[in-house]
Amino acid sequence: MRVVRKAAKGIKEFLLETVGEVVAELILTALACALLAGLSLLAYLSWSFSPRLTLAGAALFGLFLAHGAWATFRDPTKARGRRRLAAASTAGFSLTACTAVFLLLYGTD
Structure with a gap:
């Protein structure tokens, strides 16, 4: 009886x-497909509104x-002024890179 219960518990897990x-x-x-569809829709609507502004x-x-x-x-020793711009662009780059990896792995299946 114990063997049956143990086997049933293992199958359940x-x-x-x-x-x-x-x-x-x-x-x-x-989520990946919805993100890709949203980005595609944004590009399409932007291009239909103004191709020049889209390219700019x-x-x-x-x-x-x-x-x-x-x-x-x-090299971090060369960091001088304008740290806010560097922090914002680094965050944007990191977010974009993570999104690209996510779409690459899950959007293409």
């Missing part, structure tokens, strides 16, 4: 763990991210 992993994977995949905004955002990457990987 396995099923709960498996179902939990499947639900978590579905939630993360749905993308260029400024690219410069902002480049500054964030430079501030992240530069």
